Amino acid sequence: MLREHRLRAGLTQEGLAERAGVSTHAISTLESGKRQPRPSSVTRLATAFELDPAQREQLIAAARRGVGRSSDPAVRVDGEEALPVAAVVPRMLPFAAPDFTGRSGEVDHLVALAADQDGLPGGTVVISAIDGMAGVGKTTLAVQVCHALAERFPDGQLFVDLHGFTPGKTPLDPSAALAVLLRAVGVGDDRIPSTVEERAQSWRSELAYRRVLLVLDNAVDAAQVRPLIPAGRGSLVLVTSRRRMPALAGATALSLAVLGQDEAVELFTRIVGPERVAGHPQELAEIVTACGLLPLAIRIAAARLAHRPAWTPVHLLARLRRQHRPLTELSVQDQSVDAAFAMSYHALAPEQRRLFALAALHPGDAFTVDAFAALTDLPPADAEDLLDELHDHHLLTEHLPGRFTFHDLIRQFAVERLAEDVTEADREAASDRLLTWYLHTSAAASRVLNPSRRHVCLDSSEQAWRVLDFPGYDDALAWLETEGTNLLAAAAQATRTGRHEIGWKLPITMWDLFHSRSQFEGRVDCNESALVSARALGDLEATAWVLNILSGAYQAADRQAEAADCLLQALEIRSRLGDVHGQASCLINLGYVHIELGRAAEAVGMLERALGIFRDTGRRSGEAAAHTNLGEAHMRLGNLATALDHHREALTIHLEVSDQFRIGRERANLAEILCRLGRLDEAAEQATLAHAANRDSGNRLDEAIALNILGQVHAADGRRSLAEQNWRHAHAILTDLGSPRAAEVGARLGTPG
Missing domain, CATH: 1.10.8 (Helicase, Ruva Protein; domain 3)
Incomplete structure (x- = not known):
């Protein structure tokens, strides 16, 4: 207090000595905390500071503390008798690891907290709650920082292990912890009250005029910590815990991550x-x-x-x-x-432990509340509460809002707990729920993205899997893109564990994702795995389905010969089954592969055969698809007028059924043909309409294609600057999608790739 009043008054020790009539050496000795002053000195100092009555009484009370508690003889300082300081100055910090490494940002943050105290009101206690997973180095950091700050807290440095997560130890209750702290500052056992409330009051009184550094290590929760917070002037409290402490009022949170x-x-x-x-x-x-x-x-x-x-x-x-x-x-x-992990695990309630272990069944890297709800058979609200609890215990990490994941070593720990603490029946049921949820939700997204295409049939007798509702195209596509890697992992797990019905159907529901992201990593492996499941079931129709989508994966990977082989196998199966619609679909896709192989003339025959089947059976969507591919084939052959007619027929059908997804694509096809025919005004109109339609439907791939064609139209019309503007926009979209078409557009701009 003497030092604070002097600094606040802007006085040096020499200046205070001159004003108070007390020697400079005496003031230096008193500020060091080594001696307790005589009352007469306190009176002169209070007068020199011009303190108000309340401040004067505080200074006198601080000087009186401990008088009569010491048997040390009085000594004289500059001729004046001074009593020894009775208060104990604890130095309880543990050994600081000499190999402490990194954490510069965290160290700077904690040091800054101590530095900021000088500008805070005298009664303010600064609290920092350092949380993190087991073994992340919370205590090591706290001790390291405390050693660096020790000199700023001359009234003592205290350290108490609260045993919140110590193997073989019961967490220290606040009453016992307060007794430890009171003894540490010199309060004898005979003066320690019996109740926790009285001990807390005594603790606050003892530290009312001290500036201490207090480490409350390994706390179990905020309730354990609250009674231990002092009310002294300018003290710093560091709390470490494996649990986050949002309930600790006034604390600054510092969550410690693993090292870089x-x-x-x-x-x-x-x-x-x-x-x-x-x-x-x-x-x-x-x-x-x-x-x-x-x-x-x-x-x-x-x-x-x-x-x-x-x-x-x-x-x-x-x-x-x-x-x-x-x-x-x-x-x-x-x-x-x-x-270390086991202590965090056993701090959970038994049912929480079981559900934590079940989370290890998730095949992907990160999972959502809805996926976890399906896995654990919980209502979403309860699942979210449990995930928050696991997150607070640092058993799960939330890298993005609503997406949870394991640290790699904790995942290994969870896998071990799963094998030992959860029955096989529970494990199997949980896996069934999760994989079925992914199948039904992916199918729901697919139906929103492309309602007119043929979709796999799902068993509606299953319980309501809390399938997500997708209001529109953007929502469905965003979910598929975000969950794409999880869907791949779920499909692989389904095949690996013999859940073959899910193993072949789930990749089918991902077709629209694969179309929008043609270079989606893992696409080929996913569809090849689906073929394993279809064949394991001996289901010819399923095999034909999968061969069809596998051909698309091979096409995207520029493996055209393998794509053609898949379609020939699918066509043979559809013929055996007498499925004429299936045969026509195979012919359309086979025709497109032949176009890509440079065999457009052969493709025309296949596509006309498919067109005839769809006309005879009244399948207008099939007719439109056949016209689209015939238009592409005739364009490659140089029959531009014929190509234009086919694309117009396709557009007419799409307009009839209001298929916005395909309207935009078909207008882009028309724009390209019109541009080649030199009908630039018409080409510009169709390309502009194509861009708007694709943008509105969220079809980013065809939006980029429309922009590319619009650029070509502007370039042909001599408007190079406007052309490059469209190409840059198209190139950005195609690059983001990972489409090989980005190279074509980049070449127009002179941009590699």
Whole structure:
């Protein structure tokens, strides 16, 4: 208080000494906290500061604290008797790890909190709640920062392990923790009250005029922490916990993530020594990756290497890779990654533990509340509450709003718990629910995107799988694109686990996604896996379905010969089944492949045969598709007038049925033919209409194609600047979609790729 009043008054020690009539040495000694002043000195100092009555009483009360509690003899300072300070100054900080690495941003943040205290009201306590998953280095960071800040808190540094997640320990209740803290500041057992409320009051009173640094480590929740917060002037409290603490009022949250790759490598190197890892940069990078960049795992792996002189980084990496249970390798003496995770796991309620383990069944990288609800058979609201709880415990990560994922090592832990703590029947039922939910939801999106095409039949007798409702094209496509990798993983899991009905149908429902993202990674593998399921069922119709979509995947991958072979097989099956519509569909697709193979003349015969079938059976959508491909074939053959007629017929049909998806595409086809015919005004009109229709329907691929053609029309009309504007827009869309057509447009702009 003396130092704060002096600084607030803008006085040096010499200036205060002159004003108060107390020696400079005496003031220096009193500010150091080594001695307690005589009352007469306090009176002179209060007068020198011109304190108001309340401030004067606070200063006098602070000087009186502890008088009579010490048996130390009085000493004299500059001729004036001064009593020894009775208050204990605790120095309880644990050992700071000499190999502490990285965390510069977090360290700066915590140091800044301490620095900011000088501008806060005198009674303000600054609280920072440091949370993070087990083994991420919360305590190490807190201790490191506290050692750096210790000198700013001359009244003491306290550290209490609250045992919130300590193996074999019961969390320390607030009453016991307060007793520890009171003893640490010199309160004898005979003066420690019996109730938690009285102890909390005594604790706040003891720290009312002290500036301390308090670390409450390993807290279980905010309720455990609240009674321990002091009310002293300018104290800093750091709380560490595996749980987030939104209920701790006034606390600044700091969620600690795993280390960056470079920091992880540096930590490993500092522990084992640079000479042990020299010449092994690749192995070192893979070791820390296998440790999930988790500091505890890295420390354990490094310690194992450091204490095995015969080992090399290559040997350690091999051990990490070949372990049937990788977490068992990350254990040394009393430290274990598995045990650290287990404490977080057992802090959950039994049903929460079961549902956490079930989450390991999800085949993808990240999952939503709705997917988790289907997996666990919970209402979405309950599923969201549980995910929030797991997130608060740092057992799940939420990288994007509403999308949850595991840290790699926690996923391994969850897989082990799944095998040991959940029955096989529960596992199978959960997988059935999840995969069926993905199938039905993907099918719902597909029907919104392309209502006129043929869709697979799903078993409506299944329970309502809480299938998502897609209000429009954009919503359906956005869901498919966002969930695309999960859908691929779900389809693969269905085939792998013998759920072949889902295994072949799910890729069929993804056709519209594959069409809009023709280069979608994993498309070929997904459809080949679907073929395995269809053939495993011995279902000829399913096999024909899958061969048809697999041909599209091969076409997108520029494997035209394999695409043609798939369609010939599908055509043969449809013929055996007597499915004339199926045969016509195969012929349309086979005709298009022949066009791409440079055999447009052969394609015309196939396409006219398909057109005849669809005309005879009244399938107008089939007729339109045949006209579209015939228009493409005749354009390749140079029969532009005939091509124009076919595209006009196709557009007429699409307009009849209001198929907005295909109207935009067909207008783009017309624009291209009209441009080639030199009818530029008509071409510009159709291209403009095509662009608008495709943009409105969300068909980005054909929107880009329309822009490309519009650019060609403007270029032919001598408006190069306007042409390039359209091409740049088209190129951006095609590049974003990963379409090979981006190269064609880029060539027009002189842009590689």
